[in-house]
Amino acid sequence: MGEVINISLSQLAGHTTTHLYNDQESLIPYTANAPITHNLTTFLSRFKSTSGTGSNFSPRSLVYDLRGGFGALNKYEYHESLPSFDEIPQALRISENKIRKSEYQSNLDAGLIDGSKLTCENTRYWTDYNKLIYNPKSLTTLNNFNYVSDEPVGSHFHFPNLKFATFNIGQKEFNEDDVDSFRNFLEQCDLFNGLQLTTEIDSAWGGYANEMLIYLNDEYFNTSKINIWTYGLMNSSNSATSKISRVKTIVELSKSSSLLFPIDVDYSSGMLSSIFKKDSLWHRSGLPAMFINSIWGVNSQLEGGESMSHVQANLLRGFEDRNIVNEIKIVSEESKNSKSMGIMDVDLTAYYTTGKLPVSKPSESVLNMGVSRDYKTYMSKNYIVGSNKKIEDIASTTTIYQNRSIDNILNIETFPTEILSHGKNTSYCTEFNIHEGLKDNLKASRKIIKNISLTNQPFIDIIEDKGELVEDLSRIIEEYTTGYDPDSEESDDDY
Secondary structure (H helix, E strand, C coil): CCEEEEEEECHHHHHHHHHHHHHHHHCCCCCCCCCCCCCCCEEEEEEECCCCCCCEEEEEEEEEEEEECCCCCCCCCCCCCCCCCCCCHHHCCCCCCCCCCCCCHHHHHHCCCCCHHHHCCCCCCCCHCCCCCCCCCEEEEEEEEECCCCCCCCCCCCCCCCCCCHHHHHHHHCCCHHHHHHHHHHHHHEEEEEEEEEEEEEHHHHHHHHHHHHHHHHHHHHCCCCCCEEEEECCCCCHHHHHHHHHHHHHHHHHHCEEEEEEECCCCCCECCCCCCCCCCHHHHHHHHHHHHHHHHHHCCCCCCCCHHHHHHHHHHHCCCCCCCCCCEEEEEECCCCCCCCCCCCCCCHHHHHCCCCCCCCCCEEEEECCCCCCCCEEEEEECCCCCCCCCCCCEEEEEEEEECHHHHHHHCCCCHHHEEHHHHHHEEEEEEEECCHHHHHEEEEHHHHCCCCHHHHHHHCCCCHHHHHHHHHHHHHHCCCCCCHHHCCCCCCC
């Protein structure tokens, strides 16, 4: 099925992909008799071990973060001996607040694995629990902005009031030299399957991601049709600036990607336990990781695996401009081993008539992660199920994939299973669908953009050409409209 290069932009994206790569690490056979169920080189690079008697693996990934975002990790520490400064007098040393390596990571370096050491307090950085060693060429720091763990966005190194917050800031920050390493990773691929990028939507990372994709498309893929999937992580900020930047980001990423998955998690879901902490990136990133990991399993499993091209073709069904996946779900059964009874809808009429209560299936809880919810008709519906799950939806627009290791991520000691109501016993499938519901979201967005005054320079700086953005929104709305819609006749010149 070929290799996939992954790009991670931001601290939240780094946490998300760390969950994914820790799951990949669990698939590596460390003994001669260990079963091999997945093509490890789909998402991992293989290289000879230093002993020369075996192979090692590292993520086939480029990771970007702001200054300080890599925590205690020195990008070269596992590849060369670091110099000792013990003999330098203390008075001549430059004082700095060095981040200490987490207890889990220190134990891992010593060959000890103990996930119980991980807490929300000591997993502020994705490097606090990352299990695979990255190629130094994978790691890039954006030095103009600082990562601050207790703030939603980064701050400029020299001008703290300038925040890494909006689409246009990310656009300006992108530098072509930042992706020099991409060529090296691409040349290592025997059969390149596609690119998967994870980024934030509600910060400047969205603009940075878009500029990167435009450059990669022009530089490497200009004459070929390539699969580029973008997972956009949202935080549902309600400020006017954030809303406008979000609209611009979604529209532009939909143009530079072959598929865009905007992920907006509903944290009120009954699938989440009371222990879940939204302000913990370790916790919060686990939810999109569960969804993305279900796709990674389909892309890499040896039995029943499907390439990115095949999944994309089934999803789009010939409508390549209808590429925003607007409904995303994790659907959980009550529990594999739950001893408690769930609440059921009971027909009391049947009880008084027959003297018996009807048997009802346990209710399922749903974790909505898309920008749209259920809709009456679907343009494309897609399920990823485990070994024992059966789906009765047999509509012509439905595709069902089986991922036999879909819940393997819950068995990784670094994954915070306590965030789920049923913990490790959670049994689930995932959905990613396309339907007309997106047009309702975009009509509201179009109205917001139309109402922006041309004299409001901060907003105009974000959206650039107001008329072009309105036209782009109208084009997408039309793609997600079947039949006659009177609102579609609204003039784009009316702004």
